[in-house]
Amino acid sequence: MEEKLKQIKSRFEEVNAAMSDPSVFDDPDKYTELTKERSDLEELVQDYDSWKDLHDRQEGNKELIEMDEDAEITEMAKDENKEIKEQLAKLEDDIKMKLVPKDPEDSKNAIIEVRAGTGGDEAAIFAGDLFDMYRRYADSQNWKMSLMSITESDKGGYKEIVFSLEGNEVFGKMKYESGVHRVQRVPATESQGRVHTSAATVAVLPEVEEVDVDINTADLRIDTFRASGAGGQHVNKTDSAIRITHEPTGIVVECQEERSQHQNKEKAMTMLRSKMYDIELEKKEKARAAERKSQVSTGDRSAKIRTYNFPQGRFTDHRINLTLYNLDNIMKGDLHEAIDALRVQDNLDKLNELVED
Template sequence: MDIEAKLKQIKSRFEEVTTAMSDPAVFDDPAKYTELTKEHGSLKELVDDYDNWMDLKSRKEGNDELISMDEDAEITEMAKEENKEIKDELIKLEEAIKIKLVPKDPEDSKNAIVEVRAGTGGDEAAIFAGDLFEMYRKYADSQGWNMSLMSLAESEKGGYKEIVFSLEGDEVFGKMKYESGVHRVQRVPATESQGRVHTSAATVAVLPEVEDVDVHINTADLRIDTFRASGAGGQHVNKTDSAIRITHEPTGIVVECQEERSQHQNKEKAMTMLRSKMYDIELEKKEKERAADRKSQVSTGDRSAKIRTYNFPQGRFTDHRINLTLYNLDNIMKGDLEEAIEALRVQDNLEKLNELSES
């Protein structure tokens, strides 16, 4: 990869975008201005890295000149010492730039729909599903994302048999996509009288939220049923048939929404879920094909794979895909997920970078 040539192209494009943004005519087209602003923001970090890289190279060349002249022993030695530091900085900066140059997944900027379901473990699995939901809710708050409930089924002993919610904000799917898979918990359940550690599980599915243009659905293929909402949900519960269940008959996909007060709002949300599920089927096929080629540990496309263990007695959080172990489980359960997600993103980008280098 010719880093300098690539960065020159990026800087040239950055200058074009900057010029375009200063044109008064662009303010008459809000969509265009928003597009330019996003591109400007995405390019700026790399342009700053390029300027820093060129500055380091310039300083090194100046030191090389002093070393070759060798007119003063002390100055020559200082130049040599500084060059050692500059070389280390250049190596680190080049590695960071290479990762940033990996093409972004177009799905990453999408919003997401997250489904958390209790797995093996009975009541404790449902309680753990509730804990995962709270973890994601707090993480979403820390990211400035908006969360909206779509569907839930509560468990009698606490937690949820299933809870579905949407997340809206910057780079939601790009971060949350690594959460898809089986999450295992090891702890003494509140329902356990003997104090024994039990192992339970919950599954998480993260789907990119898509628009009508991304997926075509024939309305003739849909069966739409209404029913009364149940469980938590406010005064409208059990009074009106506002809840919606949609079945896509060719695929057998069933979605339902009951969290809104009106049938119309619930239908809109249910259709959003349906589009995302159908889109995700194709996306998962592509991921499996890519994973077969890349032998990726991070994004295998296998949603049934065990990805994490949350060990409460030891305060240990382990992500099995990248052998990451952290001993700050309490903070993680309070939404401090950034370190784990960033480690997964870096590993994913490194795999993509290796793929680019080999092609």
Template sequence: MAQEHQLLEKLEGIRIRFIEVSEQITDPEVISDTKKYIKLNKEYKELERIETVRLEFKNTVDNIDSAREMLKEETDPEMKEMAKMELDELEAKLPVMEEEIKLLLIPADPQDGKNAVLEIRAGTGGDEASIFTGDLFRMYTKFCESKKWKVSVTHSSEGTSGGFKEVVMNVTGDGVYGILKYESGVHRVQRVPQTETQGRVHTSAATVAVLPEAEEFDIELRKEDIRKDTYCSSGPGGQSVNTTYSAIRLTHIPSGIVVTCQDQKSQLKNLDKAMVELRTRLYNLEYQKYLDEISSQRKTMVSSGDRSAKIRTYNYPQGRMTDHRIGFTLYNLPAIMDGDIMPIIDKLIIEENSERLKLSEM
């Protein structure tokens, strides 16, 4: 039992910090400092999860100690048997709880709790790539609905035969980036395109990029570094859908980054959304350095953010989806394209967690 008690000793420091943070977030001075309060509130939620597991683990260890004591001292055979059964049951729970605690103690990506900007762009394959981009957009929209996340399209460019050449959307909710980050990369589709007359299977592609949304205090933007242009929103085929100059284009002069937003009728609302996206893109220039650093340490890197890597194939004739990072295949393509992608993401999370554990033990 020495190992279990050692783990409890490790967790004692976290328990003390949890009490400290609990007191600090009720302090009026802290509450008035928005930046500090948000940071402490995030830490509180992370520590609360560990503290809940710690209490359960401590309770289990205490009950094991009591059951062992009873086995030593009890003379009644029936009571001894009951103590033995309880001990076996409790000891079987311990390894699972220990693994859970070890995972919780490894620092998670600090971006995981953030909202995300999700962009899908048609790649090779012409019109069929645009149609596939539209299919992926529908898949992610359905998935976000199932998670009760809010989706807001900020920019889109429609394909000539349907779908999108590109579509950019904000996704808001609980732990969005930590789940959607596994979708970054090249998605391939193999099927007979609507435009194909000979019935031949073609391969097309679309690129998905998922960026953690930057909060206002993550990055400071200077007004003099931003050029703002306004123009009329346009719909499919280039018709004007709005006679007022409500669409916004922001250019960040030092970096050359350009973002546009035209989904709202209000210029102010479009400006707010464009500012969120601009902050996010600037923030991600730095964040990519972090991804590059951890990708050099891991073997499979299921969430490397490498947008040029081919990560998944959707084969329509066989009704098959294969995730190439972990060699995982499912034969329920219609359900997947209807937004049922959590089983794939769950497998990727398990794979990444096992790598994190190996690295922490090295």
């Protein structure tokens, strides 16, 4: 770690020297590039300076302790070194996380698809509960949510609901939600009070721009149909809903939540681009996970990742063996502890990979 930090500081000094050269102002692109690189390096350089300062103080205290010329001073040095040890441990953990290269996908917005799995009506109700959990979590992050497609269930909840989230680091936090979510509880329709097991699947796709995916319009079949559901009274009067089929891959997307056909088509194209981009991203993740043997980001979207046990108030994430007993708060959107733990473990996996390389 120290060697890596030395390299970063050396590069930081090179960038500073380059920015002080008057000729760089004649090249705005170069100046912008250097400014960004300086900003990216500056925090780590400050951490390195703090790390060195703590080490110097620790070594100075060790000398005082070894000399043991004054009992009071020796005791003070021992106490300070205990504090320094704790500060160093925390600082080193922070530095390790910052040394992991950022995933360029993390800054993207996301499209979330929640679908009822095994379990009939109860699975649809649980899919609705997951949507409500994500809605509240998004509110806590100040993200903007937009509905894209809804298929409601007769007994409540959703057979399928698709929505987008827009804000800071959306995909970087939500990507760990992809997979099968299992629920264990007594359904409202259960008269005998027996616990049932149901499931819902969640897919999290990075929202991408047109430049990220090349789609030939000749490969698309676009159908319009009369919308139904949560869009309001207008939905039964016009063929505003859009269904787009990408014939080479068989991918089908549809949107009916907007009032106009044009708006629905625009959203449907966003969904299609994200799905096509995600196919390639999943291939990369699987290849990377096979090398890393990561439990957090395996690229296997069909894997069971979570169990929500309501009788015990227990939330378990099977990828990192995380068990929490605050299920009520989690279902109200308090996902921070789980997502933070997954992000830390994923970064540790990546860090170990860097060390091995």
